[in-house]
Amino acid sequence: MALEDTDVFTRLERFYDAVPRDAAVAEEIGGFVLFVNDGKGWPYYARPRLGGAGTPSAADVTAVRQRQRDLGVPEAFEWVHETTPDLLAVARSAGLDVLLAPLMVLESAALVPDLPLPGATIRFLDPAAPTFPADISTSRAVGRLGFGAPANATTVQTGSLVVEVAGPAQRDAVPPLNEEAVAELVRRHSSGRFLSAVVESPTEGILACGSVQRVGVVAEVAGVATLPSARRRGYASQLTASLARRTLTEGGELVFLSAGDDDVARLYSKVGFRRIGTACIAEPAAAAAL
Numbered sequence: 172m173a174l175e176d177t178d179v180f181t182r183l184e185r186f187y188d189a190v191p192r193d194a195a196v197a198e199e200i201g202g203f204v205l206f207v208n209d210g211k212g213w214p215y216y217a218r219p220r221l222g223g224a225g226t227p228s229a230a231d232v233t234a235v236r237q238r239q240r241d242l243g244v245p246e247a248f249e250w251v252h253e254t255t256p257d258l259l260a261v262a263r264s265a266g267l268d269v270l271l272a273p274l275m276v277l278e279s280a281a282l283v284p285d286l287p288l289p290g291a292t293i294r295f296l297d298p299a300a301p302t303f304p305a306d307i308s309t310s311r312a313v314g315r316l317g318f319g320a321p322a323n324a325t326t327v328q329t330g331s332l333v334v335e336v337a338g339p340a341q342r343d344a345v346p347p348l349n350e351e352a353v354a355e356l357v358r359r360h361s362s363g364r365f366l367s368a369v370v371e372s373p374t375e376g377i378l379a380c381g382s383v384q385r386v387g388v389v390a391e392v393a394g395v396a397t398l399p400s401a402r403r404r405g406y407a408s409q410l411t412a413s414l415a416r417r418t419l420t421e422g423g424e425l426v427f428l429s430a431g432d433d434d435v436a437r438l439y440s441k442v443g444f445r446r447i448g449t450a451c452i453a454e455p456a457a458a459a460a461l
Contacts, residue, residue: 179276179425179447180251180253180254180448182389182425183251183254183274183389183425183427184221184251184254185221185386185389186386186389186391187218187249187251188204188218188221189386190384190386190391191206191208191215192206193359193362193364194208194209194355194359195207195208195209195215196208196209198238199220200217200231200234200235200238201227201228201230201231201234201235202219202220202223202225202226202227202228202231203217203218203219203220203227203231203232203235203248204217204218204219204220204221205217205235205238205239206218207242207244214244214245214247215244215247216247216248216249217235217239217247217248217249218248218249218250219250219254219255219258226255226257226258226261227255227258227261228261229261229264229265232248232261232262232265232267233265235248236455245454246454246455247452247453247454248262248267248451248452248453248454249450249451249452249453250450250451251274251448251449251450251451252271252448252449252450252451253447253448253449258451259451262451262453266455266456267453267454267455267456268453268454268455268456268457269451269452269453270451270452270453271449271450271451272429272430272431272432272449272450272451272452273429273430273432273433273435273436273446273449273450274427274429274446274447274448274449274450275427275428275429275430275436275439275440275444275445275446275447276425276426276427276444276445276447277415277419277425277426277427277443277444278443278444278445279419279443280443281443281445282412282415282416282419282442282443283409283412283441283442283443285409285412285413285416286405286409288370288404288405288406288409289404289405290372290374290404291370291371291372291378291404291406292370292371293368293369293370293371293409293410293413294368294369294370294371295366295367295368295417296310296360296367296368296369298356298357298360298361299361303353303357303360304347304348304353305347306369306377307348307353307356307367308345308347308348308353309342309343309369309376309377310367310369310377310380311345311348311380312342312343312345313342313369313377313378313379313380313396313397313398314380314394314396315345316337316341316342316345316396316398316399317379317380317396317397317398317399318396319337336399336400337398337399337400338375338398338399338400338401339375339376339378339398339400342376342377342398343376363385364384364385364386365382365383365384365385366382366383366384366385366414366417366418367380367381367382367383368380368381368382368410368413368414368417369381369410370397370401370406370409370410372401375401377398378397378398378401378406379395379396379397379398379401379406379407379410380394380395380396380410381393381394381395381396381407381410381411381414382394382395382414383414383415383417383418383426385418385423388422388423388424388425389423389424389425389427390418390423390425390426390427391426391427391428391429392411392414392415392418392426392427392428393428393429395407395410395411395414395428407438408438408439408441408442409442411428411439411442412442412443415442415443427444428444429450429452
């Protein structure tokens with residue numbers, strides 16, 4: 172892999188390799204590097220080694236999975252298909268299911284302006300504010316509920332019952348983050364490497380969340396989610412645009428994201444992002460995990 176900084180895929184590879192290193196230990200296993208955090212925050216992944224020669228083998232996949240099982244962490248792998256194209260077949264042959272997520276970069280000239288949101292406003296979270304622990308806990312609860320419900324669902328079938336999707340009551344019932352997790356998030360936000368924002372209603376509280384993680388001038392928009400009861404109000408797309416604009420005004424040059432599927436990618440294209448490739452996110456196939 173050529174390591175010219177002008178190549179967008181190389182810049183992304185450097186970013187993916189750098190993001191976990193301030194909070195995790197890097198272990199090289201065959202053609203992969205496995206990032207292992209110290210128990211705080213979201214567990215990391217294994218990726219092809221930066222500048223590594225050739226495609227990791229099925230034996231490398233097996234060795235990483237064994238190490239992940241020994242550590243008690245998810246058996247998770249991530250890579251960019253255009254950078255390591257042969258890994259898709261290798262991963263599948265080694266018993267992994269692979270999500271193919273549209274990889275998109277921001278076209279700055281196409282970024283939509285800030286627009287009013289129905290019944291809500293966008294607020295950036297300040298790690299120095301006394302409300303930050305409660306805000307970030309509520310934000311994470313919204314993300315947990317948002318990612319846990321089908322994208323277009325308004326109700327969920329539970330046996331013979333049809334119940335409404337999660338709303339503020341369910342959000343508020345999610346246990347808050349512990350002090351250690353909050354302290355780690357304060358540290359990451361205070362460093363300037365992390366930025367979070369929410370969509371907030373004066374009557375319903377926090378209804379959508381999203382973040383940017385940044386290394387130098389490269390930044391990823393991630394974790395954008397809407398409370399299921401508040402969907403189809405344009406919150407996620409406008410929040411994404413606001414996060415991107417704030418990143419650009421603070422010196423960011425390359426802003427990107429991975430969309431969950433083609434339908435989500437079309438929403439992001441409407442606020443200024445275009446697809447350049449595919450992010451691969453792999454985990455054990457259901458049958459292989461039993």
